[in-house]
Amino acid sequence: MARDKFARQSLGGTLHQRIKEARVLMVGAGGIGCELLKNLVLSGFGEIHVVDLDTIDLSNLNRQFLFRNEHIKKSKALVAKESAGRFNPSVTIEAYHDNIKEGQFNVAWFQTFSIVFNALDNLDARRHVNKMCLAASVPLIESGTTGFNGQVQVIKKGETECYDCTPKETPKSFPVCTIRSTPSQPIHCIVWGKSYLFAEIFGTSEDEAPELDHSEDADNANEVANLQEEAHALQRIRGSMGSPLFPRLVFDKVFNEDIERLRSMEDMWKTKRPPEALVYDQLAHQALSVGPTIAQQDQVVWDVAENFAVFVDSLRRLSNRFEETRASAEAGNAAPILSFDKDDVDTLDFVVASANLRSHIFGIEMRSKFDIKQMAGNIIPAIATTNAMTASLCVLQAFKVMREQLDKAKMVFLTRGTERVISSESLRPPNPNCATCGVAYATLHVDTKRAKLSDLVEYVLKEQLGYGEDFSVKRHADLLYDVDEDVHLNKTFEELSLKADTFITVFDEADENAKVDVVFSVIEHEFTENAKPLRLPEELKIAAKPKAPASETTGHATTNGTVPNAISTGATNGTTNGTTNGATKRTASDAGLEDAIVRKKGKIMEELQKSDDIVIIDDANDGVILIDDD
Ligand SMILES: Nc1ncnc2c1ncn2[C@@H]1O[C@H](COP(=O)(O)OP(=O)(O)OP(=O)(O)O)[C@@H](O)[C@H]1O
Numbered sequence: 124m125a126r127d128k129f130a131r132q133s134l135g136g137t138l139h140q141r142i143k144e145a146r147v148l149m150v151g152a153g154g155i156g157c158e159l160l161k162n163l164v165l166s167g168f169g170e171i172h173v174v175d176l177d178t179i180d181l182s183n184l185n186r187q188f189l190f191r192n193e194h195i196k197k198s199k200a201l202v203a204k205e206s207a208g209r210f211n212p213s214v215t216i217e218a219y220h221d222n223i224k225e226g227q228f229n230v231a232w233f234q235t236f237s238i239v240f241n242a243l244d245n246l247d248a249r250r251h252v253n254k255m256c257l258a259a260s261v262p263l264i265e266s267g268t269t270g271f272n273g274q275v276q277v278i279k280k281g282e283t284e285c286y287d288c289t290p291k292e293t294p295k296s297f298p299v300c301t302i303r304s305t306p307s308q309p310i311h312c313i314v315w316g317k318s319y320l321f322a323e324i325f326g327t328s329e330d331e332a333p334e335l336d337h338s339e340d341a342d343n344a345n346e347v348a349n350l351q352e353e354a355h356a357l358q359r360i361r362g363s364m365g366s367p368l369f370p371r372l373v374f375d376k377v378f379n380e381d382i383e384r385l386r387s388m389e390d391m392w393k394t395k396r397p398p399e400a401l402v403y404d405q406l407a408h409q410a411l412s413v414g415p416t417i418a419q420q421d422q423v424v425w426d427v428a429e430n431f432a433v434f435v436d437s438l439r440r441l442s443n444r445f446e447e448t449r450a451s452a453e454a455g456n457a458a459p460i461l462s463f464d465k466d467d468v469d470t471l472d473f474v475v476a477s478a479n480l481r482s483h484i485f486g487i488e489m490r491s492k493f494d495i496k497q498m499a500g501n502i503i504p505a506i507a508t509t510n511a512m513t514a515s516l517c518v519l520q521a522f523k524v525m526r527e528q529l530d531k532a533k534m535v536f537l538t539r540g541t542e543r544v545i546s547s548e549s550l551r552p553p554n555p556n557c558a559t560c561g562v563a564y565a566t567l568h569v570d571t572k573r574a575k576l577s578d579l580v581e582y583v584l585k586e587q588l589g590y591g592e593d594f595s596v597k598r599h600a601d602l603l604y605d606v607d608e609d610v611h612l613n614k615t616f617e618e619l620s621l622k623a624d625t626f627i628t629v630f631d632e633a634d635e636n637a638k639v640d641v642v643f644s645v646i647e648h649e650f651t652e653n654a655k656p657l658r659l660p661e662e663l664k665i666a667a668k669p670k671a672p673a674s675e676t677t678g679h680a681t682t683n684g685t686v687p688n689a690i691s692t693g694a695t696n697g698t699t700n701g702t703t704n705g706a707t708k709r710t711a712s713d714a715g716l717e718d719a720i721v722r723k724k725g726k727i728m729e730e731l732q733k734s735d736d737i738v739i740i741d742d743a744n745d746g747v748i749l750i751d752d753d
């Protein structure tokens with residue numbers, strides 16, 4: 124019996140053949156990627172390319188099941204290829220231990236794929252692949268999970284929303300004054316412990332902390348100046364590290380002196396409870412009865428004396444480590460710096476105790492070490508089941524794209540706590556004002572040694588594409604040309620470093636009928652000597668910019684930078700989406716099922732017609748699986 128008999132029966136002859144001939148790209152071989160690669164291999168996708176820049180970590184093993192203990196520190200992409208390859212020897216897997224943003228993965232390379240799968244964990248890489256798929260006109264299946272939530276989005280140039288069509292939330296940050304002067308929640312005190320106190324004593328200065336938002340500094344200039352002075356004073360105390368007085372000096376500064384100064388600013392506390400400074404000697408006395416194992420009790424909330432004991436002890440542990448690094452720095456190594464790491468118990472204990480002491484001062488609820496570890500490490504637990512379900516939904520959506528049934532493809536959500544675990548929404552059309560997909564993509568063949576910017580401006584843009592006088596040409600934010608900036612016109616592409624795979628964007632600034640922005644990707648090309656040294660390889664028709672303002676997006680896709688993708692619990696809208704009433708089922712011929720099987724399945728198909736839920740039927744007799752997720 125042919126190995127792929129059941130796959131063929133389940134998928135239908137046409138789709139099965141397409142899958143076999145497909146060349147697909149999977150970016151990211153982590154939590155979703157491992158599951159997805161297994162699914163792709165077992166579904167019989169003919170050629171799968173896997174890109175991942177990372178190596179395997181111990182913490183990946185609980186859910187990234189293509190990896191085992193012996194693979195730690197090895198390339199994720201290469202090990203994933205090795206492990207998944209064994210599931211189906213007729214599938215070819217190519218692995219790249221590299222960043223997808225590298226130049227070798229250019230538009231021409233993306234164009235060689237039938238479909239691309241994103242299994243990434245960050246906005247930047249996701250946005251990059253989104254743009255490359257638009258430029259290469261390849262469909263993209265975007266996915267992400269966070270805890271129990273998952274999401275799959277089908278993106279096709281010109282037909283659906285792209286990843287950038289709905290704005291994504293940037294990582295959470297807090298105004299400096301909230302963290303340094305007026306905390307009101309445990310997270311404010313945790314960020315203070317981690318990004319201010321720990322950083323000032325053992326690391327680099329707080330200015331570099333991503334959690335701190337300095338945009339309101341100008342409005343609070345006086346207080347910001349005071350806070351800077353406090354930080355400098357703390358750095359002076361850092362000089363006495365190693366002395367037995369060090370814990371007392373730090374404690375008195377941040378939990379007493381600075382608090383008394385804040386408390387004296389009466390205006391600040393008219394509507395809030397003023398902070399209450401702590402006294403070192405009092406707590407030192409109470410802490411005498413605290414047991415030595417308190418720091419190991421991570422599920423209980425420690426009282427003030429217990430937090431004090433852990434504060435002093437972790438400060439001592441960290442100071443010793445710092446001194447050791449300083450000694451080796453003097454021996455010629457890098458300057459001593461410790462960084463916060465949720466898995467480094469000394470740094471975690473210090474942040475937990477400092478945050479809780481500060482919470483106590485401001486009348487904020489204290490938290491357990493376990494909770495603070497999650498919050499300080501921005502940890503949302505990754506759940507293997509969510510990854511597995513999301514990866515399978517990616518493949519089901521890919522089937523629709525490959526059947527050329529984009530109208531049936533859906534944005535799919537996984538949520539917990541709602542009536543339906545899986546819900547879906549129709550794909551939306553592109554947002555005409557999207558800066559990523561509301562533009563035209565084109566390639567430009569160029570002999571970069573001979574072609575000048577003037578060839579692009581005069582010959583291609585004005586003569587061939589009909590641009591007027593008001594337009595500008597940029598590479599990222601660098602202005603190369605506009606009507607007032609013509610200094611580069613006589614320079615060659617090479618002189619302007621416009622090498623292969625560079626993107627050049629042309630912005631039409633005409634008052635009337637302006638064209639949409641065009642993104643050209645430069646492709647190095649050889650021309651005969653007399654020919655123009657650059658040309659458009661294909662005819663390019665550029666649409667006019669839309670006139671109406673963008674319609675309000677309802678913002679179902681929100682992302683929080685650390686969270687892998689466009690997910691927010693409240694927004695997945697589980698119960699109202701994903702109605703499947705009236706969904707048409709695959710016909711027998713479409714499915715390509717053999718006659719006998721169709722007869723056998725007649726009853727099941729009838730059942731399917733009645734059902735309005737996702738159905739997966741496994742027939743134990745002949746192994747046929749009918750999957751319907753319309
Ligand atoms: N620019 C990039 N190029 C290639 N691979 C990338 C890029 N950015 C992220 N990745 C990969 O995407 C994968 C995402 O997987 P996942 O979200 O499970 O993260 P993880 O690092 O494996 O786990 P965790 O972050 O939970 O410890 C990772 O393996 C990561 O290396």
Ligand SMILES: [Zn+2]
Pocket residue numbers: 284285286287288289553554557558559560561
């Ligand atoms: Zn878009």
